[in-house]
Amino acid sequence: xxxxxxxxxxxxxxxxxxxxxxxxxxxxxxxxxxxxxxxxxxxxxxxxxxxxxxxxxxxxxxxxxxxxxxxxxxxxxxxxxxxxxxxxxxxxxxxxxxxxxxxxxxxxxxxxxxxxxxxxxxxxxxxxxxxxxxxxxxxxxxxxxxxxxxxxxxxxxxxxxxxxxxxxxxxxxxxxxxxxxxxxxxxxxxxxxxxxxxxxxxxxxxxxxxxxxxxxxxxxxxxxxxxxxxxxxxxxxxxxxxxxxxxxxxxxxxxxxxxxxxxxxxxxxxxxxxxxxxxxxxxxxxxxxxxxxxxxxxxxxxxxxxxxxxxxxxxxxxxxxxxxxxxxxxxxxxxxxxxxxxxxxxxxxxxxxxxxxxxxxxxxxxxxxxxxxxxxxxxxxxxxxxxxxxxxxxxxxxxxxxxxxxxxxxxxxxxxxxxxxxxxxxxxxxxxxxxxxxxxxxxxxxxxxxxxxxxxxxxxxxxxxxxxxxxxxxxxxxxxxxxxxxxxxxxxxxxxxxxxxxxxxxxxxxxxxxxxxxxxxxxxxxxxxxxxxxxxxxxxxxxxxxxxxxxxxxxxxxxxxxxxxxxxxxxxxxxxxxxxxxxxxxxxxxxxxxxxxxxxxxxxxxxxxxxxxxxxxxxxxxxxxxxxxxxxxxxxxxxxxxxxxxxxxxxxxxxxxxxxxxxxxxxxxxxxxxxxxxxxxxxxxxxxxxx
Numbered sequence: 001x002x003x004x005x006x007x008x009x010x011x012x013x014x015x016x017x018x019x020x021x022x023x024x025x026x027x028x029x030x031x032x033x034x035x036x037x038x039x040x041x042x043x044x045x046x047x048x049x050x051x052x053x054x055x056x057x058x059x060x061x062x063x064x065x066x067x068x069x070x071x072x073x074x075x076x077x078x079x080x081x082x083x084x085x086x087x088x089x090x091x092x093x094x095x096x097x098x099x100x101x102x103x104x105x106x107x108x109x110x111x112x113x114x115x116x117x118x119x120x121x122x123x124x125x126x127x128x129x130x131x132x133x134x135x136x137x138x139x140x141x142x143x144x145x146x147x148x149x150x151x152x153x154x155x156x157x158x159x160x161x162x163x164x165x166x167x168x169x170x171x172x173x174x175x176x177x178x179x180x181x182x183x184x185x186x187x188x189x190x191x192x193x194x195x196x197x198x199x200x201x202x203x204x205x206x207x208x209x210x211x212x213x214x215x216x217x218x219x220x221x222x223x224x225x226x227x228x229x230x231x232x233x234x235x236x237x238x239x240x241x242x243x244x245x246x247x248x249x250x251x252x253x254x255x256x257x258x259x260x261x262x263x264x265x266x267x268x269x270x271x272x273x274x275x276x277x278x279x280x281x282x283x284x285x286x287x288x289x290x291x292x293x294x295x296x297x298x299x300x301x302x303x304x305x306x307x308x309x310x311x312x313x314x315x316x317x318x319x320x321x322x323x324x325x326x327x328x329x330x331x332x333x334x335x336x337x338x339x340x341x342x343x344x345x346x347x348x349x350x351x352x353x354x355x356x357x358x359x360x361x362x363x364x365x366x367x368x369x370x371x372x373x374x375x376x377x378x379x380x381x382x383x384x385x386x387x388x389x390x391x392x393x394x395x396x397x398x399x400x401x402x403x404x405x406x407x408x409x410x411x412x413x414x415x416x417x418x419x420x421x422x423x424x425x426x427x428x429x430x431x432x433x434x435x436x437x438x439x440x441x442x443x444x445x446x447x448x449x450x451x452x453x454x455x456x457x458x459x460x461x462x463x464x465x466x467x468x469x470x471x472x473x474x475x476x477x478x479x480x481x482x483x484x485x486x487x488x489x490x491x492x493x494x495x496x497x498x499x500x501x502x503x504x505x506x507x508x509x510x511x512x513x514x515x516x517x518x519x520x521x522x523x524x525x526x527x528x529x530x531x532x533x534x535x536x537x538x539x540x541x542x543x544x545x546x547x548x549x550x551x552x553x554x555x556x557x558x559x560x561x562x563x564x565x566x567x568x569x570x571x572x573x574x575x576x577x578x579x580x581x582x583x584x585x586x587x588x589x590x591x592x593x594x595x596x597x598x599x600x601x602x603x604x605x606x607x608x609x610x611x612x613x614x615x616x617x618x619x620x621x622x623x624x625x626x627x628x629x630x631x632x633x634x635x636x637x638x639x640x641x642x643x644x645x646x647x648x649x650x651x652x653x654x655x656x657x658x659x660x661x662x663x664x665x666x667x668x669x670x671x672x673x674x675x676x677x678x679x680x681x682x683x684x685x686x687x688x689x690x691x
Contacts (some may be wrong), residue, residue, distance in 0.1 A: 005547070005566045005573065007653060008073055009309055009538050011051060014085050015655045016562045017044045019583040021089060022649075025096045025277060031107060031310040032302060033099050033585070039299030041093060045086065046297060049260045050153065053082055053286065054229035057259055059552075083286045090262075092622050094291045107310060108193045114205035116542040120302040121187050123193065128185065129206050133199070139210060143171050148278040153228040155179055156295040158203060158221040159263075161271045165217045172274050175210070175221070183298040185279050186305065191302060194305050200293060222267035222274060225294040229261035233621060239681060265289035272432045312585050316347035318679050323471075330360065330440070330449055337627040341637065342455070344679045347462035350469060351378045353451065356385035357438045364446075366438040367394040367485050374460040380411055396423040396488055398431050425487045425619075429504060431488070432614065433607050433621035437481040448478035452500075452623045454590040454605050465589040466672075468605050468634070470623060474499075477623065478561060484621065487490040503620035506607055508541070510622075511615075514595050514602070515545050519552040521598050529596040530556045531638050536563040536609045543610075554596075559641050561588040563611075563652040579651035580660060582644055584672045592638050603631045619678070640678060644671030 023029055024037040059075035075083075101111050117125065140149055149172075151157060160173035161469025165363065177183070177199055185202055187195040200223060203210075207219050261281050263272055281287065304311060322336050329352055332338070340349050357363045366386050373379060387393045397412050399405060413423055425431045436455065437450035472478065480500040487495050487502075494505060501510045511517045521528040530549060537543065537558065543566045550556055550573070558564070558579035568577040582588050593604040608620035641648075646668060648660040662668065 005279060005567065006540060007545060007567055007651075007655070008078070008547065009083075009563055009565050010056065010078055010082055011085070011564045011652075011655055012538075012565055013048060014082065014089070015051065015657060016581065017041055017048070018089060018581075019581060019649055019657050020044060021096065023583060024093070024100070026454040029105055030312055030427065031100065032077055032261050033309060033310075033312050034096075035299045035302045038093060038097060038100070039297045041089075042295070043297035045089075045299065046153075049227040049286070049342075050229065053079075054257070054259045056082070057257075057286075058229070061571060064680065069576055073216070073262065079286070080451035083288070084192050086286070087288055090288060090290050093296070097291075097296070099201065107637075108191060108306070109305065109307070110195050112187075112195055112197050112201075113352070114197075114201040117197070117205060120190065121197075124188055124579075125197075125202060125205065125212065129209070133178070133202060134180060134206075134209075136180055136211070137203070138176040138178075139173060140175075141171065141173045142274075142278070149174075151224075151226045151279065152176075153226050154222055156200070158200065159271055159275055160207070160211075161220045161268060162211060162214055162216045163218045165215050168217070170270070171214070171216075172271065173211075174224075177203065177223075177295075182301065183295075184301075184303055186303055191268065194307075196303070196305075198293060206653035220268065220271075222271065223294050224264070224267075225262045226279070227262075228317055229259050231255045255648075259296070260286040262287060262288045262290045262294050264292055264294075264434045266292070279664060292325070309438065315344070317343055317348075318683060320349060321347055321682050321685075323349065325349065325352055327617075329356055329471070333449055334473050335446075337474065337630055338471045339630045339633060340460040340471065341590075341633075341675075342467055342469070344676050345462060346513075349471070350451065350453075351459070353449075353471065354379060355385070357440075357449075358382050358389055360440065362393060362440045362442065363438055363528070364441060365392045365394070366436070367396075367482070368394045368457070369398075369431055369433050369633045370408070370411075370457060371398045371432060371434065372456040372458050372461070373407065374458045375407075377411065378459055379457045383415065383420060386418050387415075387418050392421070394421045394423065394485060396425065396431055398425055400430055421483075426488065426491045429617060429619055430613075431619040433502075433619050435481050435484065437478050437485075447473070447474050448475055448482070450478045450481055452477075452605065454483070454592075454607055454623060464585075465587045468590045468592070468628070468637075470605060470625065474626065484619070487619075499624055501604070501606075501622035502675075503608055503614060503618055504616050507622060508615040508618060511542065511593070511610075512545055514593075515549050515554075517597065518554045518595055519549050522549070522553040526598040528554050528598070529594075529634075530554055531594040531642075532556070532590070533559040533590065533612070533638055533641065534606075534609045535561050535591040536611050538563050538565040539610050539612045539615060540565070542615070546577060547573055550574045557590070557604060557638075557642055558651070559638065560651060568650070568651055570653075580642070580644070580648045581651060582641055582648050582671055584647040584670070586672055588641075590637075592634055594635060594638060601631070601635060603633070603634050613645060637675065640675050641671045643669050643674070646670040647672070 020037055022032045056075050056078050060079050076556055083204050111606035156177045158175040162171040183199045185199060187197060204221050207221060211219060320338055320340060323332055325348055357366055383393050395415055397408055399408050416422055434453040437448055439446050439448055451469050451471045453467060453469035455465055477499045480497040483495045501507050518528045518530055537560045546556060556577040560579055561581050568574050568579040591606040595602045595608060603625040604622050608614035608622060614620050625651045645660050646663045649657045
């Protein structure tokens with residue numbers, strides 16, 4: 001057993017990202033999807049450095065040890081450990097990329113460099129460079145600049161070294177790789193062979209054209225990338241609106257402190273030192289040697305090349321049994337609750353609900369919380385449509401949704417113009433809940449309809465994130481939802497909720513009571529269990545409570561996709577706890593909380609993880625499930641995940657991402673595939689009954 005009761009949060013997160021890297025390395029994953037996982041791994045790492053690593057680095061530089069916040073490890077040691085792990089992961093990701101590119105050749109797909117261009121490709125690329133690429137390039141000669149340019153942390157750069165013929169003078173330059181053009185340039189195919197070249201190499205191929213005014217002897221180009229601290233410093237000026245403050249902070253983020261510098265390890269030492277000196281990057285920063293290409297998150301958008309045989313089969317989102325998209329949803333929901341489980345089922349139900357509410361003459365008000373939205377959001381279009389039809393529309397939009405601030409500001413301005421009432425949250429609290437309530441006049445009385453979800457109201461992420469949404473006309477639950485909007489308006493009052501569990505005031509205490517009840521039931525010999533599915537488990541107090549339940553004999557099953565600071569399976573502490581993580585084609589995002597309750601299980605869906613920020617520092621909503629069929633459906637969902645023996649890994653103190661091994665004669669059970677079959681079977685059962 002290790003010396004600590006908790007797994008280090010940062011190491012646990014890096015272990016999660018290593019699971020993503022495992023998918024990229026897995027030969028059973030379709031070849032082009034392996035590239036996508038490589039992109040996800042890189043994108044995850046970027047966000048980790050911009051947020052979490054940046055926070056630890058600030059602690060480290062301040063001289064504060066931070067052991068209390070970091071589970072017994074100092075900030076200084078954490079920075080060192082993280083850097084070492086990331087260098088290992090980067091090295092492994094390069095090995096995996098090389099392996100994938102070798103396999104692509106066997107499929108007649110070739111990634112070529114600038115020195116492997118044929119004469120036919122040369123003609124194509126010359127035209128491509130002149131017509132498309134050259135007008136987009138930003139090239140800066142650096143030697144004589146009074147002030148070094150600010151490098152953005154969302155793009156890659158080529159660091160250029162020019163050795164001049166006269167006196168061997170050295171000039172340095174940099175070229176920003178444009179993100180307005182797809183980074184992967186598909187070249188004309190030949191003899192059934194397909195060719196792809198990176199934009200970086202198209203630029204390298206044209207260095208002579210770019211620098212033709214210089215009389216140089218040699219030119220070299222190596223990629224560099226900077227990652228900056230993404231913390232927003234919110235202006236305290238009372239004369240400014242929240243919209244202005246966030247917009248200003250997002251603009252200032254571009255000059256945030258560097259927290260990571262990655263470079264091509266083949267770069268000349270003098271070129272590397274020139275950039276480090278000019279950017280004032282010192283040894284306390286995370287300086288990571290890498291390969292020829294960075295910003296590998298772009299592999300998430302690698303072209304499919306028409307090779308659908310090298311991609312996961314796309315499952316068609318299924319209908320919700322008994323709920324037609326062609327009829328009135330409100331009429332159906334007035335009679336019973338329905339559950340949407342995306343992406344297995346169609347997200348269109350949610351947009352249809354809002355479109356219907358926008359047109360229904362009897363609907364008077366719509367209130368909704370928004371966190372992350374799709375580009376060209378249908379949700380926004382429906383809300384604007386409602387406002388134009390005379391509905392009173394109130395939107396709580398979270399302007400501080402990390403990395404979505406600019407998008408949300410744009411949507412906020414658009415909605416303001418259309419007369420929608422906007423709420424910009426509460427000082428010190430992010431609003432992370434996902435709720436909507438509408439009011440409809442029926443027989444001279446107000447009747448409420450609404451939905452409560454575990455995920456964002458985002459049509460794009462709904463294709464790849466697993467999330468559940470409850471559609472309900474339960475008047476008492478929806479009265480509680482209305483109270484949440486009252487809290488947004490008058491947040492110095494403490495509201496009481498009869499059904500919903502709402503952070504920051506009640507979530508921790510209520511979950512403590514639910515766990516305590518299981519402990520009492522176990523001690524009294526009653527049926528008891530706890531089944532929890534979430535994204536992250538890192539709150540020490542909640543972990544201690546689960547340890548207490550384990551010691552009382554409560555059997556605990558945890559499906560935790562990401563961070564898991566709890567150490568399972570330790571005698572005398574957690575021997576009754578098992579914990580797994582599923583990383584597969586879909587991102588497991590739904591939060592389900594199930595408690596045995598002496599044979600009468602209680603089931604909840606939630607926007608909250610067991611993290612301190614979700615329990616104490618955000619507005620989160622946990623909703624009880626009362627409909628017996630939906631309750632069983634969610635228990636089945638959890639159990640399908642728990643039976644997984646293909647993509648499930650164990651959480652453990654070893655942080656080794658050990659796969660759950662199939663027992664002898666045990667059949668292959670891939671949880672996400674079986675979940676899709678489960679919903680297919682539901683449709684077939686309904687069809688059989690009708691016929």
